[in-house]
Amino acid sequence: MLNALLDNLNYVVAMILFCIGFYTVIMRSNLLKKIIGLTIMQVAVFFFLVSIGYLADGEAPTVIPGAPPAPMVNPLPQAMILTAIVISVSTTALFLSLALKFYEHHGTVDLDKAKEDRQ
């Protein structure tokens, strides 16, 4: 059991991170904490994808003429994650600017407090 966990440590860590992020998004009423939670979720998924392509003692995926081909790290998940990071950054930037707008209207970034104010 423990060995199975240790062998798949990357999966376990990614899932725990994902759950931490999800918990933060759902349970915290502070908008900035929610954004941090979202970022943790995104990082968890990125971590998971990069770890799929990892190979212990793998080389960088470049072919050198003449040299014997060595075991290589899979570059495709890394390329995917670069794209996904760009998306994640723009999402976070947009969300932060919305949070700023929210603050201008309500004087707080706490969703529960903003609700109380209205009543």
Add this chain to the structure above:
Amino acid sequence: MELSQHVAIYPIVTLLFVAVLIPIVTLRKKNWDMPLAGLALLLSLVLSALLVPRIRATGYLSYHLGSWEPPFGIEIRIDFLGALMMILISAICLIAVVYSKRYVAPGRSEGDKTFFFYAEQMEKGKRPVYYSLFLVLCASMLGFVASGDIFNMFVFLELKAICSYALVAIPGTRLPVRAAIKYMLMSVPAAMLVLLAIGLLYSVTGTLNLADLAERTASSDYAQVVTISYVILIVGFAVKAAVFPLHIWLPDAHSKAPSPISALLSALVVKMGLFGIIRVSYSAYGTYFHSDANFVLNIVMWAAAIAIVYGAIMAIRQREFKLMMAYGTVMNIGYIVLGFALRDQTALLGSMYHVMVHALAKACFFLCAGLIISRSGYQTIDDLKGASRKMPLTCAAFALASLAIVGIPPTSGFISKWYLISGCLSTGNIFMGAIILAGSVMAAVYCFRVVYYMFFLPPSNGLWEEVTGEGPASMVVPTWVLAAATLALGFVSSWVLPPLRDAIASLQLGA
């Protein structure tokens, strides 16, 4: 010929190019934003339509981005269903952009009560951004339906989502910002679920190409991982598509956005989630979907059935008419998902046809709502009493579209529901057929109540007296084009249905 090689990506590239061009050009020529956007969308509509004869000849059009051969490179793969969606997307975007011209522009003079609703909210500097985001939104939807690569689908899905968050919040006032935040809080985790599922799928198959995935998931040794990734992917797409328990972001976002954007969101943007579900189910997970997915599909089917009833009841209960229309979308998404979950060719034909019917009719609804709001500022259904005395054309367009939404016989809505119900009956789900019928009755309640108020009741205590009349032609004509298209779709169904049937049959084969 060099140029015709790249024909598959022209509609998308045109829009992206002009989207970048607009903020630059408007630095000098202030009023060129809308004509440029309209021109780009017209061009992309024509280019999408030109794809159809080619696709009819060969079954699908495959284009390799950067000349990298699939499965290594990204493939653009447009089948007839994709081409039809591309035409629908660029046509509705074109109509909405023409409508936007006066909707987001300030009133002509100080005393002009017209358009006061958005005049103050859309400062002049925001207009180029509005049109730019509009074009990127349209381009990303085109890219999504044209994509033959699951990661590329994710990228376009996210591009679409970011544009729609920004467009919901673009007035910058309290309620739209709140709605956009709610939308993002649900939609961003959903995107991460989609990416997680793609990662799981990649870890057991080693490919991202949809056609390649179809072969490799069929012979995969890790059937459990395939199942888990399918469930995660469906949940992720279901949030984007606002399928019943995951719909809570939709009513706020769709009713608080500017009306042309509401029209796009309801008519097209939620359909992308649905199209994603159908696309991956029939290609990437083809074998699993046809043999083992019973349990998942049963849950989806019941969620859809509840969505129909719940959406209709909530629509009847609303006091604001834009909220009523938004809940109507929740209900109609239920119809489309139900047709998919039955895993029957006739039912899927019905649901794809309903995608088109609902896109045209619901866009028409929201454009009518925009006309009424911008002329009068009224937002509740009670205020609509006697509206036809001042705005007969708008009210007539609303009545025509509601005929299709309800599904009165000669209209297009009847045809889609006919196929949905016959799909239910042929798979033995009589109860689901009954729910579709019951949903139609409830849709009649919420649509025809508004029509009744508009045409047959007098205005209550002095409302509508200050309203001078119909909106400008650039808003009424697009609304009527949509209303006429909704009506016409019912009469040209004998042209649309056979190729659509072929397209669905080729989906079935996993082509």
